[in-house]
Amino acid sequence: MKTDTKHTTNDLLKTYFGYDRFLPNQEEIINNVLNKKDTIAIMPTGGGKSLCFQLPALALEGTAVIISPLIALMKDQVDALKANGISASFFNSSQPSEEQQTVLKNFQKGELKLLYVAPESLPQLNFILNSIKISLFAIDEAHCISSWGHDFRPAYTQLGNLKKQFPNTPIIALTATADRATRIDIANQLSIPNANTFIASFDRPNLYLDVRPGQNRNKQILNFLSKRGEQSGIIYCLSRKSTEKLASTLKAKGYKAEAYHAGLTSEERNTVQDAFLNDTTPIIVATIAFGMGIDKSNVRWVIHYNMPKNIDGYYQEIGRSGRDGLAAHTILFYSFSDIIMLRKFTEGAANEEYQLAKLERMQQYAEALSCRRRALLGYFGEHITEDCGNCDICKTPPKYFDGTLIAQKVCSAVARLQEQEALGMVLDVLRGSQNAQVFEKGYQNIKTFGAAKDISWRDLQQYIIQLLNQGILEIHFHENGRLLLSPSAKKVLFEGKKVRLAHINQEKNQVASEKTPRKRAELFDQLRNLRMKLAQEIDKPAFVIFSDATLEDMEFKKPRTREEFAEVSGVGDAKLEKYADDFLKVINKHLDAQEKDLPSHEKSYRMFKIENLSPSQIAAKRGLSEDSIYGHFIKMHQSGKDFDFSEFISSEEIEQIKNAQKILENTEALKPYFEYFEGKFQYWKIKMGLYL
Structure with missing residues (x-):
């Protein structure tokens, strides 16, 4: 080439x-x-x-x-x-x-x-x-x-x-x-x-971020899957044993699911992966060994059966869903037993302290009482000021209070400590702790020493975590976990920016009901089946033919010709040449079947609006008179459809016809009008003028 x-x-x-x-x-x-x-x-x-x-x-x-x-x-x-x-x-x-x-x-x-x-x-x-x-x-x-x-x-x-x-x-x-x-x-x-x-922005607004307590995980998963049809998804577990056990449970309930972990042979792993890529096994229950680099765009959900060890891995794993830009759902189950298990995994590692700090940040995300997306983006140094509206916290918010004064005290302490100290020291200074480390560094002399002594150590810690999750503070793990002020913190300190904090002692309600995914249109399913057939013929994953996003654009645009097919997003020259005829055949057959039962006036309207044909072209194609086609447009307008008649008749012409109506004493017959205008106005135009 x-x-x-x-x-x-x-x-x-x-x-x-x-x-x-x-x-x-x-x-x-x-x-x-x-x-x-x-x-x-x-x-x-x-x-x-x-x-x-x-x-x-x-x-x-x-x-x-x-x-x-x-x-x-x-x-x-x-x-x-x-x-x-x-x-x-x-x-x-x-x-x-x-x-x-x-x-x-x-x-x-x-x-x-x-x-x-x-x-x-x-x-x-x-x-x-x-x-x-x-x-x-x-x-x-x-x-x-x-x-x-x-x-x-x-x-x-x-x-x-x-x-x-x-x-x-x-x-x-x-x-x-x-x-x-x-x-x-x-x-x-x-x-x-x-x-x-x-x-680039780390924001993936199409991903719904959902964190749930770890009780009754299997029951919650089965309830979630009952609304998902045959959508593709991945469930991540910490152990091989868990993947096998959960995959068996799902299969027993009638779901097509397979386990994937490092204990399988290379051939077994490839077989499971290929079945997932080809949409024949929609659900994979896997350890984190699965999914890195898999170029499958139509994964509609990702579930973490256990909490991941850091936000980096969590972000990458949830990112395997919704790659086509369409809506996707992510669930993270969280329990303290996960924390204990993950802490054991880090013991003896060369960078144990660093890993533990990242695990702690992951725990803080899971326990967040403010917008999840703000917490996630803030971790990567990207600060947004508005809540996302697409996470469990935003859907079912906790009770908030005006925490501006607390936020100002915390930010002031971080600033006066020259942004050099970690969370523990910031807490000690704000609460006025009388410990040796504080006095050795002379921190008892700074202005904010003891500024928050009326707040319990646990509550103040949670408020600071909320400030981290809201992107007001940042944390540098590679520099002993020191806290820094973000651009938002400067607004809190100097520009009167208000801060909302969530009350600590409350049970966080789960989202009671979740939006049922939209039902796929019949045409989408037909296009998907054709894609599967073509993919099997060349022994390649379905997305190599077209992504779900391209099929959705096809379903929306309903191209009838090769020229129109070329305008579908994701259709380049090579794919136009290879696949246009096959897909157009399915689309045209579907549209023809739909139009077969349509009333005559609706058929004409669709040809005008969707196929962009002129009234004379529609008349020729349908074997009808042009007068009939204009009559169909009037009928559509009478049934409540918006229609712009101005391209067919001017306001001056309407006025002339209305004046003639007075002279002809409201006669309903069209011939007197035709003779009155000496044949200059066609019958359809007279009818249109009288109607308007």
């Missing part, structure tokens, strides 16, 4: 990927790479990370080398690229020797625009890398390089040599989850300290 470099990025976006516009930050990141600059891109799952290296790979001369940690992800992305008419391949240990040799030959000849490779396999390509044109290096899941990250992979550490070996080739590092410490570490480890960093 040859790429015309004269094409604009917008041309490439439409031609190969079928989209009319970029998602936030994509275009800036792509232009940065096209300008041969090193780049770090932090973007949420579903935010379009892959396009940030795939599109530059098409625009630049040579082959892009994509380093990815997961074989499953490579295969899925290569399948999707090929379906879009892009020459791509992958090289890893899962391939037979002959297949590896074919890939290497194509790579050496420069016939590939993208080559995916695992970090462990990269050294095997060295002899070719130095002999051909490499357009860029993309390092996906870049947090794996950092020991601060939640998925550290030792094989990633060798990637720091790439910049030394190829100083003039741009590197783009991408991840969905990286706090401040991890971002700095990524840049240092990859030897790209001057890389331009782009941090």
